Amino acid sequence: DIVMTQSPDSLAVSLGERATINCKSSQSVLYSSNNKNYLAWYQQKPGQPPKLLIYWASIRGSGVPDRFSGSGSGTDFTFTISSLQAEDVAVYYCQEYYSTPALTFGGGTKVEIK
Amino acid sequence: QLQLQESGPGLVKPSETLSLTCTVSGGSISSNLYYWGWVRQPPGKGLEWIGNIYYSGTTYYNPSLESRVTIFVDTSKNQFSLRLSSVTAADTAVYYCARLIVGADLYGMDVWGQGTTVTVSS
Numbered sequence: 001d002i003v004m005t006q007s008p009d010s011l012a013v014s015l016g017e018r019a020t021i022n023c024k025s026s027q028s029v030l031y032s033s034n035n036k037n038y039l040a041w042y043q044q045k046p047g048q049p050p051k052l053l054i055y056w057a058s059i060r061g062s063g064v065p066d067r068f069s070g071s072g073s074g075t076d077f078t079f080t081i082s083s084l085q086a087e088d089v090a091v092y093y094c095q096e097y098y099s100t101p102a103l104t105f106g107g108g109t110k111v112e113i114k
Numbered sequence: 115q116l117q118l119q120e121s122g123p124g125l126v127k128p129s130e131t132l133s134l135t136c137t138v139s140g141g142s143i144s145s146n147l148y149y150w151g152w153v154r155q156p157p158g159k160g161l162e163w164i165g166n167i168y169y170s171g172t173t174y175y176n177p178s179l180e181s182r183v184t185i186f187v188d189t190s191k192n193q194f195s196l197r198l199s200s201v202t203a204a205d206t207a208v209y210y211c212a213r214l215i216v217g218a219d220l221y222g223m224d225v226w227g228q229g230t231t232v233t234v235s236s
Contacts, residue, residue: 001177040221040222040223042222044161049210049212049226049229050153050161050210052222055220055221055222061220061224091160093160097214097221097222100214100216101149101151101166101168101174101214101216102176103166105160105162106160108161
């Protein structure tokens with residue numbers, strides 16, 4: 001089974017500053033036949049279900065602001081909010097779907113305003 | 115617009131079976147592009163994938179829960195359901211149903227229900 005490890009558990013960032021979250025998988029989620037990384041990022045605000053923000057490690061979902069971005073390949077991935085807005089306060093999760101339809105989430109990273 | 119809605123008892127006694135249903139509206143559950151899944155979130159904790167089902171009835175479960183989980187689909191009602199047996203307090207959580215889209219252009223759990231809270235207590 002693939003284990004997803006996120007860091008840090010939480011971070012506090014000033015408004016307008018950059019927030020960076022790391023996600024490491026216990027094995028590569030890069031599928032060699034199509035050269036795609038089977039990794040997604042979700043945002044969960046308090047009292048709401050998660051929202052899919054990024055898939056294929058770096059593709060933003062429809063309507064997702066471009067201040068959100070994802071990068072990385074293989075086993076190491078990064079999620080970045082380039083300029084933190086008040087409405088970005090949430091918990092962010094990475095998820096591998098290399099094992100689809102089996103899935104694994106990371107432990108989550110709470111983003112707060114400093 | 116596709117919507118998912120969870121339903122079922124909010125309180126289950128220890129050792130009994132938790133049963134939830136997800137009703138899909140605004141679209142068909144019978145598509146080869148989607149799986150339908152359950153995810154749970156204990157109070158103050160992270161997300162845990164429980165399992166997925168294809169419209170044909172093929173299922174995939176989290177190995178840590180596999181011995182206690184059953185997911186089944188009723189295409190005539192556009193619903194899929196979760197059963198979790200022998201529950202304990204550790205199964206207290208918000209349970210979400212979600213659609214997993216497996217397309218070349220979009221991949222991930224793109225539609226979610228609002229979630230339903232299930233408490234295991236006598």
